[in-house]
Amino acid sequence: MSHKIIRRPHVDDSHLPSSLPPLLKQLYARRGVGQDDCELVLAKLLRPDTMKGLDIAAKIVADAMQNQHQILIVGDFDADGATSTSVCLLALKMMGATRVDYLIPNRFDYGYGLSPEIVAVAHSKQAQLLITVDNGISSIDGVNAAKACGMQVVVTDHHLPGHILPNADAIVNPNQPDCQFASKSIAGVGVAFYLMTAIRAELRQRNWYELQGIEQPNLAVLLDIVALGTVADVVSLDPNNRILVQAGLQRVRAGRCRPGITALLEVAKRDPSKIVAADFGFAVGPRLNAAGRLDEMALGVETLLCDDIMRARRMAAELDGLNQDRRDIEAGMQQEALKSLQTIALDEATLPWGLALFQPDWHQGVIGILASRIKDRYHRPVIAFADAGNGEIKGSARSIKGLHMRDVLERINTMHPGMIIKFGGHAMAAGLSLKAGALDTFKQVYDDVVRDILDYEQLTGELMSDGELVAANMTLDTAFMLRNAGPWGQSFEEPLFDGFFNVVQQRIVGEKHLKLLLETECGQLMLDGIAFNVDMQTWPDATIKQARVVYKLDVNEFRGNQTVQLMVEHIEPM
Known part of the structure; x- marks a missing residue:
């Protein structure tokens, strides 16, 4: 693929400290770093009281702990979901919760989010309070099912909400209407961490720690997990996210991180004392994600929860094996995808602007990575589909600059009601389900919508x-x-x-x-x-x-x- 090389213009950097080397001053200024953003210290984190719903959610969880209710954390099956789940479970136990467990839907059996089917599983586990992490904002039916079973529901998420919000007891999501929290790009694990700090403060007000005879925990010990989830979910590193990631990296470099993260760094042959954010993104994150892609994400969560380095190493080795399997499957799928594209790819003019690809034997767990690879190769928005059974296909979408993928799916859904069974996601990544028979129509409509939004110049990578x-x-x-x-x-x-x-x-x-x-x-x-x-x-x-x-x-x-x-x-x- 051809690239256009664009040089960033020289900008005024006089607002930045003169103690910075001139090259770094200019690099920071070009990336919009303000005078206050140079120092990445925890004291500069955005205040929790601007996050809508946080206080109500904290009270609900604190009540459940006081009343010895069974709390169940419902996570998503990717690295953000696994880290969010681990942060909540570890934090609640550190705060003295005795009846807390987690549940991560197997993507092949239950699909994404808090579905009515997952609620039935939660009900069988006698759950009284459900806390969703990195999902739930689009789980209208699931929340209704949980309420019908007499459960309380706290939704924590960062995905974009639809027109209707779930009927939960509390919703914590910076992207919900009227939330003043400035970091709209915080990851699910960041939202979960903020909730845990709010619960800690709520319990402090209730003299909980004295009554339980325990120390108030230092939740900063969980920032290595927060940093991992934030980088692995590829959210924008705004100043608040950079502070969270930097704090986590410092813990790892100082040798004070979770045994599971240490073990994952070891199998990836990375030196913890020299780790950078990219190591989380390209070495640790994919190994954690491999569990959710090919198997049960519980293995990833258990690795992060583990306190014993020898056991953590055994689990990390298993995750490493799964990741190798994932890479082999993906390589085969990529070859097939490129082969099927070759017939049209020889002529740039006939190549669709929006690529939608499907093969019946493709693996559901790997289509997101496949879409990403094809997008990088052709610099076009890509949706890769796999067979989901019951006459449905599941798609994973990856976009390019200038095209908001969730908005595209919303537009197609408005133009052709009922064609898309369900969808959700962000600007750069989204997921959807279709009836298998609707694929050809969808391909055409999708390409038309992409052509309507983009200019031809935008199909050249920059x-x-x-x-x-x-x-x-x-x-x-x-x-x-x-x-x-x-x-x-x-x-x-x-x-x-x-x-x-x-x-x-x-x-x-x-x-x-x-x-x-x-x-x-x-x-x-x-x-x-x-x-x-x-x-x-x-x-x-x-x-x-x-x-x-x-x-x-x-x-x-x-x-x-x-x-x-x-x-x-x-x-x-x-």
Whole structure:
């Protein structure tokens, strides 16, 4: 796929502290960092009292604890759901709750969220209070079923609500109408953490800890889990989310994190003392997610809850195996998808703007990742469908900049009532169910709606560069400064630089990765570079002597030596 390289303009950075290095000042200013956002300390977290419904929810949970009611946490089957569930379970137990358990629907049997079927399971477990985490805002029928069984329901979620809200006893979701909480992009685990802090304060007012003869817990010990869920759910790293992630990373680097996270970092061959946010996103998160994608997410939750490092290592090894299975399944599905696209992909003009793909044998648990991979390859919004049984197919959607996926599905639903059985999600990712027979019609309508919203230029991927890095800045000191200046992530992109280099050496390593020796144009400096998953039809090519390279400045550690390495995101022969 071709990329348009756009250099970010120079902006005024005079509002930022003069103690910051000039390069970092400019990078921060371009990403909208204000004077107050430079210091990522917990004291600067947004106040809980601006989150609508939090006080009511805290009172309901505190009452349930005092009355010894059975509390059941109902989570979602992804990394955000697993971390949210773990945070609630650990926090409530730390606060002295004795009757608390969790339930995560198996996605293949029950689908997503608090469904009436899951309520029946909860009822059989004698649950009296249900707390949903990372789901529930669209569970109208499920909440009604729970109320009919005499249960109380507290919904905590961060997904966008529909026109009708569930009839819960309390709803905590910054995206619900009239909620003043400024961080609309907080993850489900962040919402759960805020609720736990509100419950702790409510119990303090009731002298609960003295009456129980326990210490008031320090909930900051759970921030490693909060950070993991926030990064793994790919929410925008606004200032509040950056504070939560930074606090969690600091715990991990200091060797004070949960045994389960330590064990997951070990199987991913990451050094906890040097961890960055991307390690949560690309190494720990996928292994945790693999449980929910292929099996039961309970394995992921149990890994996070585990206090014994040896047991945690056994579970992490199992998750690592599941993740390898997931990658194998996904690779096969990706080949099939690309093959079916090839017939039309040869001519860019006939390729649909909105891609909808289906194969009957595709695995439900992996279609989201497949959609993401195809989207990256063709820079078009993609929905991948899998057979869900009972004449239905389930789709997982991934979008591109400029197209709000949930709004697209809402529009299709308005134009063709009944075609979509159910849907939900965010701007960049969503899920839906269809009657299998409606797929062809849906494909056409979906493509039409996408064409109506986007301009053709938006189908070309953009790489936002922070410009050329002078040779004097291509140092280990700069690489370490950039590493420590994060956490970088969604909507707070890690700096990319671009420049023209002489290609001195090139060879393929690990089947499809390009190892490079690059020389700066003026010949001042020689640097190692690595480009992952290159186009094998272009590289290696001994005739290519010059290239424009878009890269991240990174530190390569090998046998105790540290050297500067360019992590190549894009390379164009000149």
